[in-house]
Amino acid sequence: MNIILLGPPGAGKGTQAKVLEESHGLKQLSTGDMLRAAVAAGSDMGLKAKAIMDRGDLVSDEVILAVVAERMDQPDVKKGVVFDGFPRTPAQAEALDSMLAKRGQKLDAVIEMKVEDEELVKRISGRFTCAKCGTGYHDSFARPKVDGVCDVCGGTEFIRRADDNEKTVRDRLKVYNEQTAPLVSYYAKRGNLHSVDGMADIKMVTASIGRILDGIEG
Numbered sequence: 733m734n735i736i737l738l739g740p741p742g743a744g745k746g747t748q749a750k751v752l753e754e755s756h757g758l759k760q761l762s763t764g765d766m767l768r769a770a771v772a773a774g775s776d777m778g779l780k781a782k783a784i785m786d787r788g789d790l791v792s793d794e795v796i797l798a799v800v801a802e803r804m805d806q807p808d809v810k811k812g813v814v815f816d817g818f819p820r821t822p823a824q825a826e827a828l829d830s831m832l833a834k835r836g837q838k839l840d841a842v843i844e845m846k847v848e849d850e851e852l853v854k855r856i857s858g859r860f861t862c863a864k865c866g867t868g869y870h871d872s873f874a875r876p877k878v879d880g881v882c883d884v885c886g887g888t889e890f891i892r893r894a895d896d897n898e899k900t901v902r903d904r905l906k907v908y909n910e911q912t913a914p915l916v917s918y919y920a921k922r923g924n925l926h927s928v929d930g931m932a933d934i935k936m937v938t939a940s941i942g943r944i945l946d947g948i949e950g
């Protein structure tokens with residue numbers, strides 16, 4: 733099963749993708765995480781991407797598509813992928829269609845996560861992530877059970893993203909509305925678009941996504 737979580741910055745794509753890895757045996761494919769790994773590794777591509785990401789713009793379709801195509805050729809994604817933060821432009825959506833077709837696969841569902849702008853800014857401002865396993869947390873909405881210790885892996889180091897400040901979040905939202913929101917109608921026309929109320933709490937959103945996927949599998 734291949735699904736896309738489509739939604740603005742802070743909608744909860746990464747949070748729910750991690751849950752789906754456990755509950756549905758899918759692999760999370762987060763282009764944002766892949767780019768941040770390239771930045772951390774100090775590769776040429778990473779250095780170029782960092783400046784773009786720090787101002788909240790999109791990295792070029794060409795770079796993103798090369799990275800995704802390479803990932804899609806690895807054996808661990810064969811059972812199914814949850815795309816998180818990809819596709820983000822109509823050109824990326826079209827390229828994903830042909831990438832899947834070429835591999836004899838299809839897109840089973842696109843799940844749009846709807847969240848109001850002010851809530852997104854609040855969520856992103858309080859976000860932090862386990863440095864070891866990538867589990868996401870939030871200062872007010874999703875604290876680790878024991879302060880300073882990751883629930884999942886016991887790690888004690890956490891990171892905050894360079895683009896998680898109010899100014900960049902607002903720029904990222906603008907970019908989302910201009911370049912990514914058109915994908916909602918692109919997928920609606922295909923008939924595989926579903927929507928969830930991303931304003932609900934994390935477990936409720938997980939349950940809504942689960943019901944959509946049950947409908948598809950059944």
Ligand code: AP5
Binds near residue numbers: 904937
């Ligand atoms: P990317 O990493 O994809 O960031 P994004 O789309 O801006 O989304 P976020 O990761 O900020 O939000 P999320 O939806 O994952 O929310 P999360 O689950 O963490 O992209 C970063 C940059 O890379 C881009 O700006 C661009 O430059 C570049 N890039 C990436 N992909 C690209 C592409 N395809 N093309 C071109 N450029 C690309 O949740 C947020 C917080 O809220 C967390 O703290 C969480 O605990 C909390 N939370 C989650 N759900 C809830 C809930 N229901 N209630 C309360 N709190 C919640």
Ligand code: MG
Binds near residue numbers: 745762817
């Ligand atoms: Mg994310």
Ligand code: ZN
Binds near residue numbers: 884886887
């Ligand atoms: Zn961890």
